[in-house]
Structure formats: structure tokens, C-alpha cells
Amino acid sequence: MNSALAQWQRGERGQVLWIDFERYAWRVFAGATAEWYQDPVRFAGTIGQALRVVRSDVVAIDVLAPFIAAWRAEAAHEQAPVSVSALTDFLSQQPACLSFISEVADALQHAVGDRADLALKLFSPRDLLLAVGADEALASDFSALDDLGAALVELLRNLSSKAFACLQLHTLAPAGLSADEQDAYAPILRTAEYYGWITCLSFGGVHADTLPDCEAAIALYPEVAAEDLVDTAERRCGGGLTSRFWLGPDPLAGELGLLHGTIPADAYPEAVAEKIRSLGR
Template identity: 35%
Template sequence: MKALDDWVHGRRDTLTWLDCDRYVWSVFAGAPDRWYDDPATLVAATAQAHRLLRSDVFGVNVLGPFSRHLVPAGDAAEVCAALELAEPRRVLADTLDALLHQLGDHADIVLGCPSPRRLFASGAEVGFDELDDVATGLLEVIRTMADRPVGGLQIICDTPSGPDDDEIDVWSSLLAAAGHYGWISAIRLDGVADPDQVDTPLAGELLLLPRVAADALPDDRRHGGGLPPALWADTAEAARLAEAAAKRRFRFGEIPADAPPETVVARIAVLGEAAR
């Protein structure tokens, strides 16, 4: 698949990108405790779910296998030490290889990388040097995946007002690596509910806004969104949101772990009909 590259360069008319990791974990795998440490279970459940969800893109959580080794209140040195561990790197590589084998002909596989600030405790005072150290640690993990046919790199930021200048600056090495490897780069802003909140130009070929409804998004090829959490509820307003999203060419969003399966099927059907 070259869905992302074809979309960015105008060679396809629509793109549907669903973040379904938590939904697959909950509904298809039964919410196991060690989800990211068991590639066989993760990949089998994901392959089963993909036949229903039919997303053009699937994101692999780079941090997943490392998460249980990270101390919530740890400093930069502790975070970097965790990112250097061999076993989580092996598990990540095994997961990526298996997903590429299972889904590579049907969906683009992208690496979902947290913005370095997400690896520190909420509200912690973190300076540029600490952010940069963690960005370097994440870059070293990503470099170990560079020989795989990955479609893109997604940097995930959950700051409510969008990233600050330090955060944006430390993304540069990650985005440069994506360009060097020929990957499409995307910036995902989980904390932003209105595009007008972002008043700083952001690098990256795509800008993903999972909390923004379709009628609040610019109608262009760069902005992905239209599938906010409210769309996956079983309400008349959710159905209206889905109809509006179906008219967009680039749909992006995350399926909540507790979304009713029957409702998810109905929403996917609406999006699928519009894409034909």
C-alpha cells in the first residue's frame, strides 16, 4: 500500500485513517494486561478487526513495549535508559514485522511516536535539553525500524493549547529522519478541539485533529479529522456527525475503547459508502 503517499501527492480521492488500537484491545482481544508485550495476540486481533474497520492506515505504538518500563515521574535520564532496553525494541520489531506481513498489502503501517513531553509527568517543569535528550532516545528507537517498508511517522502531542516552541523544536530531528527514510510525516494534536487554537505553523505533511468535527475543519488535503469521540456514540447527533464526516475526503479519528460495536459497524458503513 502507498495510501499516504498517494493521498499527499494527489493520486487518490479519499483517505480514511482510524486509530483503533484501544478499540481492538478492548473488543477483539478482551482487554489483556500485556497487550503490547504479546505480538501474536495484538497482530491476530488487529488483522481480524481490519476486515471490519477497513482503515487505509494503521498506527503502531512505538512506546507500547516500553511503557511498563517507564516511571511516571521519571526524569530524562530514566526515560532514555528505558528506551535503550533491548527487549522492548525486539518486541516492537516483531510486532511491526508481523503487522507488515498481515496488513501491508491492505493498509499503510505508520509509527506512532509520542511527543517527548508526553513521557514526563503531567505538569512537570521540563526544559529544552531534557526534551531534546528524550527526542534523541526516541529517534534511536525509530532508526532501528528504518529498513522496514513503513509508510509514515506520526508525532502525537496532547498539550491542550497545542505544542510550545521547545516541543516543536525537538520534533525537527524526528521529522528529518522521516524525510530521510521517505516516510510521510504527520503531527497529531490530541488536545486541540478547534483548529484556531493552533496559531503556530507546524511542520509535517499532514495535521491530524481527532477531536475536531468535520464542519470545523479546513477542506484541504493536509487536515485530517471529522471523527471525534462523540461520533461513535449511539445518538442522533453522532449519526449527523458521521454523515458530515462522510462528505470529507480525509477522515481521521480514534475509535473509543468503549464504543458500542453495533454503532462502530454503522459508522464504518456510512464512511465506506461515501468512499465508493
């Protein structure tokens, strides 16, 4: 594998810049359109346009976002309580959402494949349940997490032919993933490895100096400052591009081989461009 991330892992590349910028592109380049997840050609074209400014070495596709948007649209009319069986059925019965992601992946591979790796970004089972309105009790139930994890494995299988370089499993839990959720996401990681994708766990809710354990090949801490991360000999750690970095005046402090973070949707374009220049891009 000759992706930027694979080269970095092997020590053949000094630094990788991985910026999640979809929501920023949606607001700044697409005018916050309500039809963002309906036109794959426009979506891919907008992401490609934004990439010329952001210059990330990795472009993540949030594959569950169209499903979540469709679920919320239906739930607004039905007012039905969330159940795992209903959610797993929903994930398997949305050909329009799957087609959207499939076409976006193909279009982005054609448009930016020579400039950036494609990452398949996937909410963790717990975060997906919370995103569709489940309560904390259901989102913490092992059986629910296990069933939903199996449904997400099936989703990965449906996208296995696409040119993804890695899987980014993302959670906003402030303490990382519980033991039950680690058991639930293990098949997701194993499936990604089977398809030859680098596995990444992204801990978007972690701010503390004590970092959660990570069973994936790469651990991402987008809200932990670069000086608080150690680029280990195993080259497994990335982060540093925190919300504070994007929204504040301070430059990046500390050297890190894998710079990772998310541009806040409300960041000023001029400030973002200046931050990108400060990173040497």
C-alpha cells in the same frame, strides 16, 4: 511511494480513512488482556482481525506503548522520581520492547500490507514524560525535551528497516506544541523524512476552531469535526472522526479528503460497525 497516503497527497486518491483502533481492538477483540504487549503474534493477529471490521486505510503501531507499560511496571515497585536520564537509559535498555515492536511491524506488513499503510505512532517528548509520571515542570523543560527527542531519534533508527509509510507524532496538549517542543521534535521529523516516511503531526487534545501550526507534511485533528476543517489545496489536513462521532447518534457532517480519528475503547461494537458502514466501508 504508492501508499494510500502518498496517493492522496498527490491527488491520485479521493479519500483516505485513517482510524486509530488499537485500544478498541484490545478491549473488544483481545478481552482487555494484561499481556497485550507481550505476544507480538497475538497482537498482530488481533489487529488484523479488527481491521476487517474497521477497514482503515492506515494502521498505526504505537511504538512507545510497550516501553511505557514496562516503565510503569518497574516504577510501581521502585517509587523513584522520574528523571530524563533514567528515561532515556530505559528506552535504550529494553530489547524485549524493541523486539516486540519489530516483530509486530513485520507480522502486520505480512498480514495487512496489501490492505493498509503502516504508521509509526510516537508520543511527543512532552507527552511521553507525562505518560511516565513526570511533573509539568520537567515535561516543559527544554533540555529535557531535547534530550528525550534525541533518544526518540535513536529509536526511529532502530526501526528504520521496517515497512512504515509514515510517522505519526502525537500530542494531547490542548494548544498543540510549545516553541521549545517544536525545536525538540524537529530532528524527529527530519529523521522520518530521511527514511522516506510521510510526516504527520496528530493533535489529539485540540478541540477549538483555531488550529495549531504544523511543520509536518500532514496535520491530523482527530477531535475537530469535519465541518470545522478545511481540506486545503495543499491536501494537508485530516480529522473529523471525533469521540462524539463514535459515541453519539449523529452522522458525519462535512466532506473531508482525509478522515481521521480514534475509536474510544468503550465504544459499543454494534455502534462502531454502523459508523463504519455510514462511511461507505
